Amino acid sequence: MAAQPQMLFEKDSVFIHINVNSHTSDKDAYIPGKVYLLHKEEGHFIEWKAEDVVSLDNHSDQDWAFIGSVGYKPDREAETGSTKIDLQKKYNISFDIFDLKSFKRSAPNHGWAYIIFILKDGTTYPALHFHTGGSKALLKELENFLHIKRSANDSRLFIIQDHDPDMLSKSFDELQLFSDSSGDLVSKFIKDPYTTTLGGFSKVTNFLRDVLMQPEVSVSRPREEVAELLQEDIPGMEISHQDEPGFEVVTKTRLPKRPDVSRATPLASEVWSKHMDTDGRIKDVDQIKEVIFRGGIDATIRIEVWKFLLGYYDWSSTYKSRTEERKRKVDDYFRMKLQWKTISLEQEKRFSLLRERKGLIEKDVTRTDRTHKFFEGEGNPNLQVLNDILMTYCMYNFDLGYVQGMSDLLSPILVVMENEVDAFWCFAGLMDRVYTNFEMDQKGMKLQLSQIHQLMQFVDTELCSYLESHESGNFYFCFRWLLILFKREFNFPDVQRLWEVLWTEKPCKNFHLLICLAILDSEKSTLIENKFGFTEILKHINDICFAINLDESLKKAEGIFEQLKQCKKTPSHVKEIIGLQVTPTRSIPKSSSMPNTFGREGSPRLDLPIHLRENNTSAPSSGSGTAVTTPEDSSIEILPENTEQSVTLVCN
């Protein structure tokens, strides 16, 4: 018989905060629980158990009301007690402390302490919030079993030291300092001697860092000494260990210091109405976009403002023209809806492509945001609306069809619009911006992944080369972020906020790529000091969803933009990605308004004023119904691939 586990530590009032997937509330819900350190037969375990689980055998409805309200699958099965316990269990945590790789503590000025545990395989648990203290005591207990060391670069990060004999025996040869799967070095060097060289050098630092951080070497050494060692070993290389996040390394192109930027309050209803003239035209589009960029939009007027941001209405439209436009859109929508609705079963039997799409959509609709109030419960009529919009979009853009991920993009829009027709056209407007993500050849995705790479190569050589040398230089771990615009990474209110910020196309083109950089910057120490490889990086990045601070990420991303803008040495291919440089071949008014301005040549173009929607910042063409292709469809020449200009920077 198994022996009873010995309780070495126990603390109650330890909460997991979960996002309420509700559009009515911005508040988090808390699940109360207890944290334990247990000595079991198999080893020492940290466990967290929801307090309710114990009492669930005779469940009270109150427990369930709570669970329902936080957005868990309140479907038919949730009516049985056992399923409820299963759901509670979902949050329960149990891991062997020897699987622990590191943990993050809350910043000292945070209201109460929390700890995020990260395992060796990259598993990242939700933060445990110690509302009534106890986190220190737990960590003290842990210190009896583990060597814990604070990260030199991130004061919140603590690394468990363990023995990894492989590391020390690694020779420099194995490091393949200048090998790179993505192309030959010479051409890379010619193209960009600067980052290629430093990238190679910083692999040396990565190696040294890995070696020096072995317990045999570093446990007894204060971190200053380690830093000194690093400096001694590579004469002439500049290594700075500033404590500010981001740029502590080997880089000689100093970007200017990242400026502090601030966020503001959302665009309020009064301000919005003040921006309209008597006919309903928006007076200063740029200014209104600035307000939205800085603080988002008040939830009460999203339903209206999003229509402008997504090209449903033109910024210069009047009340009157909008009424007409809406009528036209309603008619047009139902015309297209009728097209697939009127296909009989007999016809469908001989229409495999439609049948297939119908099947794909059905499958995804039933599993899209079912924990959100708007879509929860069996037979929820909103699921039908979701389905019908996606089916109609197939008729609207038959060449693209339905691709997984689209339902994720539609769902928050439908939640805001609460109307089938409006949601459809706003969704179509969003798809116009991101459809290359969904094309068969995935070229939009590939391009963006390579753009992140190019940006990071310049902004953070150290992290870039770390990722490259850990099979992650393709940045595929950002795939989900890019494909559905961080939809799975944030709760609904945050996603809505983020999207409206992005739709302003401020402060630059491809701002979402800088947000990727900002989030990765925040995770940098965790990735590097845990020595995460391809799988761990992907797992960690997948696991931090709902744990990313949106405002911080937006601020940091804007800060990076300012740095790139101010830096005199920003290479032109980097500038082009974020639209800081106008191609010399043709004068284009400002930067293109498309966030993803790549390869539109093979794009399926259908009738309708959709073209106008894309360029809503440029002067509107007169009759909004004239669906002419604008000669300014400038995106093709902005393709940054194979930019020929040799960068004139020299490592001086």
Add this chain to the structure above:
Amino acid sequence: MSGLQRPPPGGGSGRPGGGAQQMKLVLLGDQGVGKSSLALRFVRGDFREDQEATIGAAFLTQTVNVQGKNIKFDIWDTAGQERYHSLAPMYYRGAQAAIVVYDITSTHSFEQAHSWVKELQKETGPDVIIALAGNKVDMAAETRAVMKEEAEKYAMEHGLFHLETSAKTGYNVQNLFQTLAQEIIRNDYVVTQTRHRIVTTADLLGEQSYPRRRTCCS
């Protein structure tokens, strides 16, 4: 405070599961056949009817004990839709095992499974063990579209092992992974001899002949 005796700092006691043999496994198959659900049932013992579609890929780990050996599964769970097919090689490269999943209520998904098997057999080495899993067998009574015999015949011909599973009820899920782990262990001994493992996997098809039971106890 608990004044209990503790091992010395540094964790002197041997790590349970230490030295587990790592095994990279990839889940492939059509959209909505239950790849993520199979993985989650195996790893967390959980099932959600409304498990959201996988975007990109997910990664899970689980350690099982087979014949006294610890096998740690590194499970790559991929997005199913045809459109994302081009990403798959990144995940099946270097895998020791693959589970190609189809939905027994969809002939289309079974056809897709064929093309996955074909691709795997073409692109990966002969030592990759491929399992063919017919999921959603809990729905067999009402909506079965792929006959078990048909799938078994196909599996036999292609040197795969086949099981019908239900991520919802948990039916055969442990069995599926356990069998793969067993195969890996077996493979370790025969790998140098056999170019194709058709013989060994074909053994599995006659369920009686395979000593599967041995793994479950102990």
